Amino acid sequence: xxxxxxxxxxxxxxxxxxxxxxxxxxxxxxxxxxxxxxxxxxxxxxxxxxxxxxxxxxxxxxxxxxxxxxxxxxxxxxxxxxxxxxxxxxxxxxxxxxxxxxxxxxxxxxxxxxxxxxxxxxxxxxxxxxxxxxxxxxxxxxxxxxxxxxxxxxxxxxxxxxxxxxxxxxxxxxxxxxxxxxxxxxxxxxxxxxxxxxxxxxxxxxxxxxxxxxxxxxxxxxxxxxxxxxxxxxxxxxxxxxxxxxxxxxxxxxxxxxxxxxxxxxxxxxxxxxxxxxxxxxxxxxxxxxxxxxxxxxxxxxxxxxxxxxxxxxxxxxxxxxxxxxxxxxxxxxxxxxxxxxxxxxxxxxxxxxxxxxxxxxxxxxxxxxxxxxxxxxxxxxxxxxxxxxxxxxxxxxxxxxxxxxxxxxxxxxxxxxxxxxxxxxxxxxxxxxxxxxxxxxxxxxxxxxxxxxxxxxxxxxxxxxxxxxxxxxxxxxxxxxxxxxxxxxxxxxxxxxxxxxxxxxxxxxxxxxxxxxxxxxxxxxxxxxxxxxxxxxxxxxxxxxxxxxxxxxxxxxxxxxxxxxxxxxxxxxxxxxxxxxxxxxxxxxxxxxxxxxxxxxxxxxxxxxxxxxxxxxxxxxxxxxxxxxxxxxxxxxxxxxxxxxxxxxxxxxxxxxxxxxxxxxxxxxxxxxxxxxxxxxxxxxxxxxxxxxxxxxxxxxxxxxxxxxxxxxxxxxxxxxxxxxxxxxxxxxxxxxxxxxxxxxxxxxxxxxxxxxxxxxxxxxxxxxxxxxxxxxxxxxxxxxxxxxxxxxxxxxxxxxxxxxxxxxxxxxxxxxxxxxxxxxxxxxxxxxxxxxxxxxxxxxxxxxxxxxxxxxxxxxxxxxxxxxxxxxxxxxx
Numbered sequence: 001x002x003x004x005x006x007x008x009x010x011x012x013x014x015x016x017x018x019x020x021x022x023x024x025x026x027x028x029x030x031x032x033x034x035x036x037x038x039x040x041x042x043x044x045x046x047x048x049x050x051x052x053x054x055x056x057x058x059x060x061x062x063x064x065x066x067x068x069x070x071x072x073x074x075x076x077x078x079x080x081x082x083x084x085x086x087x088x089x090x091x092x093x094x095x096x097x098x099x100x101x102x103x104x105x106x107x108x109x110x111x112x113x114x115x116x117x118x119x120x121x122x123x124x125x126x127x128x129x130x131x132x133x134x135x136x137x138x139x140x141x142x143x144x145x146x147x148x149x150x151x152x153x154x155x156x157x158x159x160x161x162x163x164x165x166x167x168x169x170x171x172x173x174x175x176x177x178x179x180x181x182x183x184x185x186x187x188x189x190x191x192x193x194x195x196x197x198x199x200x201x202x203x204x205x206x207x208x209x210x211x212x213x214x215x216x217x218x219x220x221x222x223x224x225x226x227x228x229x230x231x232x233x234x235x236x237x238x239x240x241x242x243x244x245x246x247x248x249x250x251x252x253x254x255x256x257x258x259x260x261x262x263x264x265x266x267x268x269x270x271x272x273x274x275x276x277x278x279x280x281x282x283x284x285x286x287x288x289x290x291x292x293x294x295x296x297x298x299x300x301x302x303x304x305x306x307x308x309x310x311x312x313x314x315x316x317x318x319x320x321x322x323x324x325x326x327x328x329x330x331x332x333x334x335x336x337x338x339x340x341x342x343x344x345x346x347x348x349x350x351x352x353x354x355x356x357x358x359x360x361x362x363x364x365x366x367x368x369x370x371x372x373x374x375x376x377x378x379x380x381x382x383x384x385x386x387x388x389x390x391x392x393x394x395x396x397x398x399x400x401x402x403x404x405x406x407x408x409x410x411x412x413x414x415x416x417x418x419x420x421x422x423x424x425x426x427x428x429x430x431x432x433x434x435x436x437x438x439x440x441x442x443x444x445x446x447x448x449x450x451x452x453x454x455x456x457x458x459x460x461x462x463x464x465x466x467x468x469x470x471x472x473x474x475x476x477x478x479x480x481x482x483x484x485x486x487x488x489x490x491x492x493x494x495x496x497x498x499x500x501x502x503x504x505x506x507x508x509x510x511x512x513x514x515x516x517x518x519x520x521x522x523x524x525x526x527x528x529x530x531x532x533x534x535x536x537x538x539x540x541x542x543x544x545x546x547x548x549x550x551x552x553x554x555x556x557x558x559x560x561x562x563x564x565x566x567x568x569x570x571x572x573x574x575x576x577x578x579x580x581x582x583x584x585x586x587x588x589x590x591x592x593x594x595x596x597x598x599x600x601x602x603x604x605x606x607x608x609x610x611x612x613x614x615x616x617x618x619x620x621x622x623x624x625x626x627x628x629x630x631x632x633x634x635x636x637x638x639x640x641x642x643x644x645x646x647x648x649x650x651x652x653x654x655x656x657x658x659x660x661x662x663x664x665x666x667x668x669x670x671x672x673x674x675x676x677x678x679x680x681x682x683x684x685x686x687x688x689x690x691x692x693x694x695x696x697x698x699x700x701x702x703x704x705x706x707x708x709x710x711x712x713x714x715x716x717x718x719x720x721x722x723x724x725x726x727x728x729x730x731x732x733x734x735x736x737x738x739x740x741x742x743x744x745x746x747x748x749x750x751x752x753x754x755x756x757x758x759x760x761x762x763x764x765x766x767x768x769x770x771x772x773x774x775x776x777x778x779x780x781x782x783x784x785x786x787x788x789x790x791x792x793x794x795x796x797x798x799x800x801x802x803x804x805x806x807x808x809x810x811x812x813x814x815x816x817x818x819x820x821x822x823x824x825x826x827x828x829x830x831x832x833x834x835x836x837x838x839x840x841x842x843x844x845x846x847x848x849x850x851x852x853x854x855x856x857x858x859x860x861x862x863x864x865x866x867x868x869x870x871x872x873x874x875x876x877x878x879x
Contacts, residue, residue, distance in 0.1 A: 558694020
């Protein structure tokens with residue numbers, strides 16, 4: 001029977017070594033693989049489960065144990081892996097070059113020398129370990145694998161010039177956080193990976209990068225240990241680190257291990273320095289560049305070793321064995337690690353005198369081997385170990401005590417540093433709960449610890465994401481520069497504009513407003529993204545609005561409004577009934593075709609709104625007609641200027657020839673006693689249309705009632721009547737009735753004169769809602785004066801005398817009388833003294849008052865009234 005084969009598969013990163021080992025293990029009946037990181041062990045565990053099923057695969061680390069009853073394939077961290085391989089058919093050790101690591105090297109050296117498979121053993125790692133492996137294991141079968149892709153030096157770059165899918169490597173948490181913050185501001189954010197993070201948090205951060213939510217990842221050298229990342233470029237913020245003893249420059253092989261994360265499978269990668277960060281040691285030398293690109297490095301000269309199976313007779317014997325020197329020249333004694341440092345420190349304590357016998361010494365050594373997850377140092381960690389030993393001296397730690405300690409850590413409040421501290425503490429308790437002889441109810445307590453670690457890891461991931469990832473900027477950076485039509489922008493019902501699921505602003509009508517909560521540095525980018533997509537979004541918005549019949553669009557004061565936004569304005573350069581539409585600037589962002597169609601829709605709607613202005617349009621056309629005389633044209637222009645109404649005083653009617661009046665009446669002009677007006681324009685629809693179009697900005701009564709209470713300013717279409725206002729066409733009816741009553745009385749043969757009294761039936765005026773005082777004031781404006789009827793004397797019989805009216809219009813050149821308003825009039829019933837008439841105390845004394853009235857001649861006969869406005873109005877009506 002042939003001896004089991006031992007194969008060393010060596011080479012740089014991205015050579016498929018781990019993939020080959022997985023395939024070989026799955027081809028055997030059982031197997032075990034040891035990894036440098038719990039994260040990497042978990043990744044391979046998931047891959048093997050997909051091949052062999054959950055029941056056949058186990059995951060064993062210091063803090064987690066998934067071990068089905070019938071498990072045949074074990075994925076472990078190097079420390080949790082059995083010394084001899086556990087009797088499996090296949091055994092593999094990954095990253096064997098870590099045998100030269102000061103902190104953990106002795107563990108990998110032991111597995112390299114002692115872990116063997118029954119049928120096959122495979123050692124995976126860098127070619128720098130080849131000479132030592134061949135020397136320590138003479139019958140090893142050595143295979144070197146070439147890298148699938150090339151790795152080239154990309155030169156030094158500033159942070160703002162880093163290509164997408166880049167990893168930035170730093171060697172302190174402060175520098176990692178500073179770079180991540182700068183990437184958040186400039187490029188939308190970065191994932192963060194550090195050794196201090198829990199594996200779960202690292203997984204989530206790596207997933208953030210792998211899923212493309214961010215294009216950058218900032219990490220410590222932990223990134224170089226087998227993490228499979230979709231990285232195209234690795235930028236070194238520094239080329240020096242503190243190795244636990246001193247700050248030193250990385251070796252070319254360490255540089256290559258990290259730089260090798262760039263490029264996966266057959267896709268080439270690049271590496272380089274990050275400049276502008278204040279570092280003085282980030283420049284590669286020519287020799288280092290050549291070594292990394294050609295994968296040529298100095299071979300390892302020593303591997304660290306420590307006795308893997310010391311004697312446990314006494315504490316001194318144990319310390320002596322752990323401090324012993326190896327016999328092989330290829331091996332060097334391991335530097336004192338923290339577990340041995342804690343053992344030495346506690347061995348001098350008084351309580352250590354009671355630790356006797358191999359079982360107690362072994363148990364005490366296992367307690368001292370508790371990893372320092374807190375990275376607190378020897379003294380602090382030794383105090384924690386001392387308390388743990390005191391709890392374990394009596395046997396097991398009670399479940400209640402462990403549950404209480406776990407519960408104390410089960411809170412997600414705090415910042416990144418606080419959460420990191422809690423995760424380190426819970427990892428310690430997770431390790432303690434995994435030990436088979438330390439905790440009662442071990443499985444339950446281990447499950448609780450894992451659950452708390454998961455919650456804390458989720459919270460830490462959220463804190464890191466909140467602090468170092470500006471998802472909105474990241475999304476925009478990913479899409480800006482592409483075809484604007486492909487920008488994944490959507491419009492919510494409330495007007496919010498989204499890029500993927502990130503709000504960049506709000507669309508209010510056709511106006512884009514940037515998110516007010518956006519940082520000042522992001523506003524330019526948000527505006528650029530919004531403007532790229534606005535033509536398409538606005539075109540859709542305009543089309544929907546046009547198809548809805550411009551639902552929600554209104555016209556008011558000459559402005560076309562959609563909600564609170566003006567989308568167009570009416571201009572009246574010549575014809576007020578045919579305004580010109582001036583679109584708002586926001587519509588300029590619409591594509592030309594969509595803009596033209598939308599404006600045409602608005603124009604059609606405006607034409608519909610202004611249809612009631614046809615009478616006004618008729619007046620405008622008449623003013624341009626060849627049939628109109630210059631005097632008629634002047635009156636029409638005055639009428640247009642008054643929006644369909646003009647007082648006689650302002651109309652210039654005294655110069656209008658009679659032959660022009662039929663033409664004006666034909667186009668709808670009415671000559672009233674006090675006003676010239678177009679009755680068709682006194683209806684509610686045209687008055688409202690004029691108000692909407694901004695033609696007449698005076699207040700209006702929307703129903704255009706016949707009589708309304710007096711208000712200031714005077715509404716369009718009304719004239720004052722005391723404490724009431726009456727529509728001008730209704731006022732004209734009342735004036736006509738008064739003149740007809742006067743003419744009727746004259747026709748009855750009564751002696752009539754200029755101021756002869758007559759009886760007026762005010763039923764029509766009262767039916768409109770006018771009060772007696774308003775009737776008196778309204779008719780008074782047209783020259784009518786009321787003479788109150790005298791009451792029946794005491795003791796007399798018969799009806800009382802009715803109120804009578806006199807027509808005493810204003811004389812030509814007189815300043816009193818009708819003014820087209822409810823202005824000053826002569827007091828009712830007071831005689832008027834014409835020029836030359838006798839006055840009390842003057843010439844003609846002794847004559848009764850009232851003699852020499854203005855309506856009588858020298859012989860006392862009635863004088864014919866001179867032509868003036870009110871008399872002319874009567875003639876107009878009767879002609």
